[in-house]
Amino acid sequence: MDITARPTGDGDLRADCANCFGLCCVALPFTASADFAVSKPAGRPCRNLDTGFRCGIHTRLRRSGFAGCTVYDCFGAGQKVSRVTFGGTDWRTAPETAGPMFAAFPVVRQLQELLWYLNEALTLEPARSLHTEIRALLTETEALTLLGPDELPGVDVAGRRRRTGILLDRVSGLVRARARTRARTGRRPKDRRGADLMGARLDGADLRGVSLRGAYLIGADLSGADLRRADLLGADLRDADLSGADLTDAFFLTRPQLSAARGDTRTALPAALDRPAHWR
Structure with missing residues (x-):
């Protein structure tokens, strides 16, 4: 698929539950623990998910034993898979989309997280010399998030994470070196x-x-x-x-x-x- 991607804005990397089909509440598994009051396998809707794809206990998740839900962030993958990958067709109305949708969600979620880091890297002035490389990798990664449901499972997410990690490590070195200069210390932080x-x-x-x-x-x-x-x-x-x-x-x-x-x-x-x- 030939896709031309634009740089992702911050708003695209924030969860918009109103435009998502409750994917994190269905596609992902969780185990009864200090973070979750009950266990649930992947692909089964959480008992707290209502008919409008909203969490019925959202305002009291922590005191209801679901603290794990409050620390999860899809980085905008939920609405992207719901509204872009599947064009607004939900898994309840079209049950045949459930499997592909739930498989696509974790792939896009990981790619969206990488976009979060790459977008931030572009705001770091000490790494300006790397901005061209960062933009190129960001555009490639954004394009992957726009692949179709048949293509997303084939994305080499682990390879993409390794490649991004190497570049972000170079960014980190430049930023932290500037911190030492501004502190006017000769020390090299451990x-x-x-x-x-x-x-x-x-x-x-x-x-x-x-x-x-x-x-x-x-x-x-x-x-x-x-x-x-x-x-x-x-x-x-x-x-x-x-x-x-x-x-x-x-x-x-x-x-x-x-x-x-x-x-x-x-x-x-x-x-x-x-x-x-x-x-x-």
Whole structure:
């Protein structure tokens, strides 16, 4: 399929549940745990999904035992698959579309997440020398999200993630180098990518320009920490305490990461991200 893609705007990467057929509530499985009150296999509608494809307990998900739903983000894949890939035909009206639709959704969701990172990379001035490469990869990835339902299952998502990760790593190096220059320090922050920092006491720590890519920060105390220009791509922030932390210029941070963490009104966030509703 010959597709010419345009750069994705921020609005295209935000979930629009009103234009989605409840795909995250049907296509994905979940297991009874601290995050989900019940188990559900992939392809079966959640018991809380109403006839209008909306969550019947959306305003009380956490207290109803479905905290896992509040930290999930499709990055706009739901409405794209519902309205573009399947042209507005829903799986209830046309049951034959259910299987292909549920198979397409996770593929597009992963591609949309990559678009989130690539779009952010284009806003990072220290990486300006890479912007041409970033735009080219963004356009290619956007084109993949517009493939038809028969073609999407064949997309090499893992390969696309590897290729994107290599480019974003180069972006990260340029951005973090600038952070060290502005701090006027000769230090080279320790690369903590993939580090096991579960429950670590990092309150008030100077983490400017540090790579925390893929780090395990579950339950870590990051209260009052300086995370400006820190690379947080894929960092596991579940139950991490971000109270009073400065993440103003932290990059490759997503809404699901923040929703999984704890914070307060003193937590400084990047302009593109909203404060989670459950933060005190």
